[in-house]
Amino acid sequence: MSERPKADGRRRGRRRRVCRFCADKNLKIDYKDAQGIRYFISERGKIVPRRISGNCAKHQRQICVAIKRARNIALMPFTASNR
Amino acid sequence: MANPLPKHRAREYETIFILDPECPSDVTDQIAARLRDVIARLEGKLLRAENWGRRRLAYPVRKHNKGIYIYLKYLGYSDMVAELERNLRMIERVIKHMTVKLEEDVNPETKAVRDEDISFVPQFEEEIDEPAPPAPVEAAEPAESDAPACASSGSVELAEGEENEDADTSDAGDEPGSDEEEK
Known part of the structure; x- marks a missing residue:
């Protein structure tokens, strides 16, 4: 949970606000592409919230479905692996 | 139809x-x-x-x-x-x-x-482990936007504050990516 360093005020305010998938229409959200959506899960395997990932609502929903599908077919962990 | x-x-x-x-x-x-x-x-x-x-x-x-x-x-x-x-x-x-x-x-x-x-x-024979994660897009993105900011603010002192801020955001952006690589 030490993912966020102690916020020094400024950092908190200036986060990337443009959704990555809105910015680049060519980026596809595909549950089969585990590498591509790996970015949106934490080390523990949790889905990264929108306020951190910067996604817009639409794409966060799609990411969310993709992660859940990938979990279902063992491409992605439900929880932190005991590695 | x-x-x-x-x-x-x-x-x-x-x-x-x-x-x-x-x-x-x-x-x-x-x-x-x-x-x-x-x-x-x-x-x-x-x-x-x-x-x-x-x-x-x-x-x-x-x-x-x-x-x-x-x-x-x-x-x-x-x-x-x-x-x-x-x-x-x-x-x-x-x-x-x-x-x-x-x-x-x-x-x-x-x-x-x-x-x-x-x-x-x-097609992909014997992937023992998952392939090394490609550099996250995130890491590349702020770096690119950072570069021109540095170049332009190098001569003008007023712009320095902004440059720092840019560096901060790029730091923050990098972290999740590096976290994943440690795993």
């Missing part, structure tokens, strides 16, 4: 199933043949088949840590998925399967099948 006959209105599905890692390739071929039969019998159309090879599973499935992933994309009617999944459940080598509906109301004529798209030969 004008003629919504049910036979013109197939659905497009994709199914991924995982075979147990010790499954020999001739058994894989048998299973592939069987599933092709099922699809053909129900007047479906196999659009794509891929063998992703032996991959590490994200969590153990039936005590297996690895599995052979097979991917199918096909057109079918309403009875297709039930029948295909019934078959998958009967094959003991299949340790897990999942079907996703990709598209509703497809006209089968519009979907061309290319023979080279259908192969059950492993």
Whole structure:
């Protein structure tokens, strides 16, 4: 949970606000592409919230479905692996 | 459009199933043949088949840590998925399967099948571990936007404050990426 360093005020305010998938229409959200959506899960395997990932609502929903599908077919962990 | 006959209105599905890692390739071929039969019998159309090879599973499935992933994309009617999944459940080598509906109301004529798209030969042989994650897009993005900021503010002192801020955001952006690499 030490993912966020102690916020020094400024950092908190200036986060990337443009959704990555809105910015680049060519980026596809595909549950089969585990590498591509790996970015949106934490080390523990949790889905990264929108306020951190910067996604817009639409794409966060799609990411969310993709992660859940990938979990279902063992491409992605439900929880932190005991590695 | 004008003629919504049910036979013109197939659905497009994709199914991924995982075979147990010790499954020999001739058994894989048998299973592939069987599933092709099922699809053909129900007047479906196999659009794509891929063998992703032996991959590490994200969590153990039936005590297996690895599995052979097979991917199918096909057109079918309403009875297709039930029948295909019934078959998958009967094959003991299949340790897990999942079907996703990709598209509703497809006209089968519009979907061309290319023979080279259908192969059950492993494409990525023996992936022991997951391949090293490619540099996250995130890491590259702020760096690019950072560079011009640095260049322009180098001469003007007033812009320095802004430059720092930019550096901060790029730091913050980098962290999640580096966290993942540590894992």
